[in-house]
Amino acid sequence: MADTVVGATPDPHASGEDPSRRDFIHIAAGAAAIGAVGGLVWPLIDQMNPAGDTLALASIEFDLGKVEPGQQVVVKWRGKPLFVRHRTPAQIAAAIKDDHADLRDPQTDEERHKAGKAEWLILVGTCTHLGCVPTVGGGDYGGWFCPCHGSVYDTSGRIRKGPAPKNLEVPTYAFLSDSKIKVG
Amino acid sequence: MSGHSTYEPKTGIERWLDVRLPILRFANDTVVTFPTPKNLNYWYTFGGILALMLGIQIVTGIVLAMHYVPHVDMAFNSVQRIKRDVNYGWLIQGMHANGASMFFLAVYVHMFRGLYYGSYKAPREVLWILGCVIYLVMIITAFMGYVLPWGQMSFHGAVVITNLIGALPVVGPAITTWLWGGFAVDDATLNRFFSLHYLLPFVIAGVVALHIWALHVPGNSNPKGVEVKSEADTVPFHPYYTVKDGFAISVFLLLYAAFVFFAPDALGDAVNYVKANPLVTPAHIVPEWYLLPFYAILRALPNKLLGVIAMFGAIATLFVLPWLDTSKVRSMRYRPAIRLWYFIFFIDCIVLGFCGAHAPDDLVIPGVSGLQLGDANLNSFVWLSRFAATFYFAYFWVITPLMGLTETPLKVPESISEPVLSHPASAPMGAMASPEKRG
Numbered sequence: 001m002a003d004t005v006v007g008a009t010p011d012p013h014a015s016g017e018d019p020s021r022r023d024f025i026h027i028a029a030g031a032a033a034i035g036a037v038g039g040l041v042w043p044l045i046d047q048m049n050p051a052g053d054t055l056a057l058a059s060i061e062f063d064l065g066k067v068e069p070g071q072q073v074v075v076k077w078r079g080k081p082l083f084v085r086h087r088t089p090a091q092i093a094a095a096i097k098d099d100h101a102d103l104r105d106p107q108t109d110e111e112r113h114k115a116g117k118a119e120w121l122i123l124v125g126t127c128t129h130l131g132c133v134p135t136v137g138g139g140d141y142g143g144w145f146c147p148c149h150g151s152v153y154d155t156s157g158r159i160r161k162g163p164a165p166k167n168l169e170v171p172t173y174a175f176l177s178d179s180k181i182k183v184g
Numbered sequence: 185m186s187g188h189s190t191y192e193p194k195t196g197i198e199r200w201l202d203v204r205l206p207i208l209r210f211a212n213d214t215v216v217t218f219p220t221p222k223n224l225n226y227w228y229t230f231g232g233i234l235a236l237m238l239g240i241q242i243v244t245g246i247v248l249a250m251h252y253v254p255h256v257d258m259a260f261n262s263v264q265r266i267k268r269d270v271n272y273g274w275l276i277q278g279m280h281a282n283g284a285s286m287f288f289l290a291v292y293v294h295m296f297r298g299l300y301y302g303s304y305k306a307p308r309e310v311l312w313i314l315g316c317v318i319y320l321v322m323i324i325t326a327f328m329g330y331v332l333p334w335g336q337m338s339f340h341g342a343v344v345i346t347n348l349i350g351a352l353p354v355v356g357p358a359i360t361t362w363l364w365g366g367f368a369v370d371d372a373t374l375n376r377f378f379s380l381h382y383l384l385p386f387v388i389a390g391v392v393a394l395h396i397w398a399l400h401v402p403g404n405s406n407p408k409g410v411e412v413k414s415e416a417d418t419v420p421f422h423p424y425y426t427v428k429d430g431f432a433i434s435v436f437l438l439l440y441a442a443f444v445f446f447a448p449d450a451l452g453d454a455v456n457y458v459k460a461n462p463l464v465t466p467a468h469i470v471p472e473w474y475l476l477p478f479y480a481i482l483r484a485l486p487n488k489l490l491g492v493i494a495m496f497g498a499i500a501t502l503f504v505l506p507w508l509d510t511s512k513v514r515s516m517r518y519r520p521a522i523r524l525w526y527f528i529f530f531i532d533c534i535v536l537g538f539c540g541a542h543a544p545d546d547l548v549i550p551g552v553s554g555l556q557l558g559d560a561n562l563n564s565f566v567w568l569s570r571f572a573a574t575f576y577f578a579y580f581w582v583i584t585p586l587m588g589l590t591e592t593p594l595k596v597p598e599s600i601s602e603p604v605l606s607h608p609a610s611a612p613m614g615a616m617a618s619p620e621k622r623g
């Protein structure tokens with residue numbers, strides 16, 4: 001630039017209007033602005049996700065001793081109903097019998113309870129269709145029936161009929177002792 | 185906002201203001217001298233009714249917010265307290281709750297008016313789309329408002345609708361959790377719904393401003409569907425349409441008042457008088473009447489994702505209507521062939537509403553057992569909603585484009601004034617060509 005002859009050929013660099021430097025400054029400024037806006041927008045979006053204390057309250061303990069065979073107890077876990085069902089041998093047998101039936105979301109009964117604890121079925125009590133709470137004992141399979149749009153679950157909580165796409169969800173849980181579980 | 189202004193400031197203060205903030209000029213050009221087609225009928229009064237309803241919802245809503253407590257433990261009781269203990273709370277709450285229904289009633293009339301008279305056709309496409317945006321935001325606002333009293337239907341309605349988004353592949357569950365702000369519909373959800381329910385009506389007000397701006401560029405359409413040709417075709421908005429709109433508003437308010445004072449709960453669901461219980465779902469979940477047709481479309485399909493797509497598609501279809509209609513003739517007055525389909529479409533929407541109100545497996549004709557077709561009984565509301573939903577889409581995507589290409593429209597009048605003077609059917613009795621033939 002130093003040896004440019006001013007006036008000889010019209011040189012865009014002469015007046016300091018180096019196009020590539022301009023472009024660089026434009027792009028850099030634009031990128032910084034977009035970055036700044038993006039950096040601000042994300043907190044505004046993410047604030048709506050579950051807060052720290054909401055996540056921290058996420059596990060509960062439950063004493064199974066209260067549930068008689070054939071009964072179901074509903075407890076609130078993470079704001080949702082949790083089904084704790086004490087299955088009778090007949091209900092377990094019915095579930096195993098259908099392990100290889102034509103299932104929409106194929107799973108064996110074995111995969112849906114803890115090993116050796118077939119009588120205890122622990123499920124998230126929200127219909128996998130649109131989240132209503134199915135009623136226990138209803139439907140053709142003696143499992144659950146969802147009143148909202150008619151989904152039918154069997155005694156293993158597997159979807160058998162109606163619009164729901166998936167089996168009732170088995171939450172993460174563990175047996176703390178023979179009669180106590182920790183969910184979440 | 186467009187064209188020439190006829191405003192002449194009369195006093196010194198008006199002149200002073202006019203060169204600084206010409207707000208009086210604006211008001212004058214918008215609602216006083218605005219040249220309006222002289223043949224607008226009562227179907228055209230619903231725009232004004234809608235503006236009034238929006239105002240009523242905002243005013244009553246702000247008052248309710250002074251007494252309402254957005255907390256899962258207190259929301260239900262605070263609304264009951266407003267109804268029972270707050271001075272005139274019963275009136276203000278009743279006006280707001282029934283006002284939403286009246287607002288939707290008016291918007292549906294307004295939209296069906298637009299469909300019939302072809303108000304969405306060039307050059308009013310943007311006007312129409314802004315109307316559709318208003319309608320969409322109205323739906324979202326009404327849905328969130330319905331959650332606030334935290335009754336059983338509020339709660340489980342919110343669960344069902346937010347779960348719809350979970351049907352989206354991959355991102356669905358993350359978005360649902362984000363909307364909830366937790367693992368279920370809970371306090372966080374209630375609070376953000378309250379915040380947004382307060383905000384969105386003001387967004388609507390902003391879009392209404394754009395809507396009216398877009399209206400004032402081409403001017404109103406009219407029942408004949410021909411553009412204004414000369415000043416002889418128009419009258420000034422005031423006093424002609426201020427009075428006509430005023431009369432229509434009065435009649436509309438009578439109906440509104442009848443609900444508020446004599447049947448405040450007629451349009452609501454009794455189940456919502458039970459406080460929300462996340463562990464028990466009511467036997468029968470239904471939305472408010474104005475959303476029933478979409479709910480029916482949602483449930484018509486056996487697959488969750490497809491149901492959600494169809495429901496949103498039903499609204500999205502409205503946005504593209506200006507490009508689906510192939511006919512150059514605006515008003516259906518001169519399109520007898522499609523007019524028939526239009527009335528069937530109207531009935532179809534009502535049928536969809538009925539389907540949405542019933543459980544899917546209920547029998548349409550009681551006592552007739554019907555035959556099983558696929559996954560459901562042919563005589564059940566599932567199948568009725570399938571047929572009705574199919575017709576809904578066929579009307580827009582098949583009938584509307586095809587009719588424009590195949591029908592023979594009647595002769596469209598030259599101008600708005602012309603048929604008044606020369607068309608025998610619309611001429612006054614005394615001017616009949618041969619009055620003696622009229623028994």
Ligand code: HEM
Nearest residue numbers: 228230231232234235295298303312315316318319404405
């Ligand atoms: C809060 C809601 C709304 C308000 C306050 C509103 C207000 C108005 C007003 C004051 C007019 C002029 C008077 C009239 O022609 O009736 C108008 C015209 C119009 N509106 Fe709306 N509107 C609303 C919603 C909608 C919706 C949902 C649609 C359709 C999807 C729509 C479509 C139209 C069209 C196409 C016109 C032009 C009518 C014509 O001149 O032919 N509007 N609106």
Ligand code: FES
Nearest residue numbers: 127129130146149
């Ligand atoms: S929510 Fe259970 S069937 Fe729809």
